[in-house]
Amino acid sequence: MVDALGRIAWPQGGDRAQFNQSLTRLRESLQEFTPWLKQRTIHCLGHAHLDLAWLWPIAETWDAAQRTFESVLALQADFPELTFTHSSPALFHWLEAHRPELFQAIQRQVKAGGWAIDAGLWVEPDLNLPGGEALVRQILYGQRYCAEKFGQVSAVAWLPDTFGFSWQLPQLLTQGGIRYFATQKLGWNDTNPFPHHLFAWQGLDGTAITGVTLPPIGTDIEPVDMAQYACQWEASTEWQECLWLPGVGDHGGGPTRNMLLKARRWAKSPFFPTLTFWPCRAPYLTDYWLGQNPPLRMKASQPKSKIQNPKSLSPFGTTNSTSNSTEAATPPTATRSFTIAAAKTPCFRLNYGRPWPC
Numbered sequence: 001m002v003d004a005l006g007r008i009a010w011p012q013g014g015d016r017a018q019f020n021q022s023l024t025r026l027r028e029s030l031q032e033f034t035p036w037l038k039q040r041t042i043h044c045l046g047h048a049h050l051d052l053a054w055l056w057p058i059a060e061t062w063d064a065a066q067r068t069f070e071s072v073l074a075l076q077a078d079f080p081e082l083t084f085t086h087s088s089p090a091l092f093h094w095l096e097a098h099r100p101e102l103f104q105a106i107q108r109q110v111k112a113g114g115w116a117i118d119a120g121l122w123v124e125p126d127l128n129l130p131g132g133e134a135l136v137r138q139i140l141y142g143q144r145y146c147a148e149k150f151g152q153v154s155a156v157a158w159l160p161d162t163f164g165f166s167w168q169l170p171q172l173l174t175q176g177g178i179r180y181f182a183t184q185k186l187g188w189n190d191t192n193p194f195p196h197h198l199f200a201w202q203g204l205d206g207t208a209i210t211g212v213t214l215p216p217i218g219t220d221i222e223p224v225d226m227a228q229y230a231c232q233w234e235a236s237t238e239w240q241e242c243l244w245l246p247g248v249g250d251h252g253g254g255p256t257r258n259m260l261l262k263a264r265r266w267a268k269s270p271f272f273p274t275l276t277f278w279p280c281r282a283p284y285l286t287d288y289w290l291g292q293n294p295p296l297r298m299k300a301s302q303p304k305s306k307i308q309n310p311k312s313l314s315p316f317g318t319t320n321s322t323s324n325s326t327e328a329a330t331p332p333t334a335t336r337s338f339t340i341a342a343a344k345t346p347c348f349r350l351n352y353g354r355p356w357p358c
């Protein structure tokens, strides 16, 4: 690469033709890397991080949600490849009551596979201070609402921006039907960087939940940032497919037209990984990564993962009876337990079908 770049005839005396010829030669010399690059895939999933309460009045939260969701639906008309995820049933509930037409349009997009419901908790809450009952209600209300309005409970606790996590969460989330703990906050450490992108987090009672480090939120289609993230992900997990969450965030916003145009351009580049939008109808990405869905299994030609038996990562009864028993008995190298905060929370088992005894 350094040699190739060194052959560029940087403009001297304004000789544009000579400069362009050197670029063409550079492009040709790099073509051999295209198949290697294209083995990698970056899956985009539009997102718009929106704290319900932060630096603005609550009325502005509803307003930002409305504008964000309208914008996503309008863009999906022009860019059918765009898929989107949102996490807060509380916002959907407000839309249902106050903007019913918009809410119905979202329901249709969920059904059509354009929106993912990663909404296992009522909001993206603080998870250090609230007591156990509050956490259980977060999960119960979130899952019950998703089941009633979108026909599905969420497989993921989407917590990209939460500052700290109770040690009881693996147990509570699992009992609420949630299989994945997803955050990008563990990366917010300039002293002890969290080393794993895919891991098992074991709680106080021994329950383990699969943890996923999300890519940064509030990001653009920035090829250098995306490539760097994809490299980090692959170095940590040895999986050649990763997620990217384009979309203005922290105050709503979501993907922009400019981002989507850039995504289309980079998808055509021979010098960039395969770039797609994640189909929301597919099983959750981590199911994909863990090889739980046969049609989407990793290609056999890809390097063998350090995770000898990825299924053994999952504590949720997914162990394949045909898998090698020696491998299954060996803890995968990516499996680590870690604790961030401890909270004493009684054990609950949630039942969506019954009303909560308020």
Ligand SMILES: [Zn+2]
Binding pocket: 049, 050, 051, 161, 250
């Ligand atoms: Zn936030």
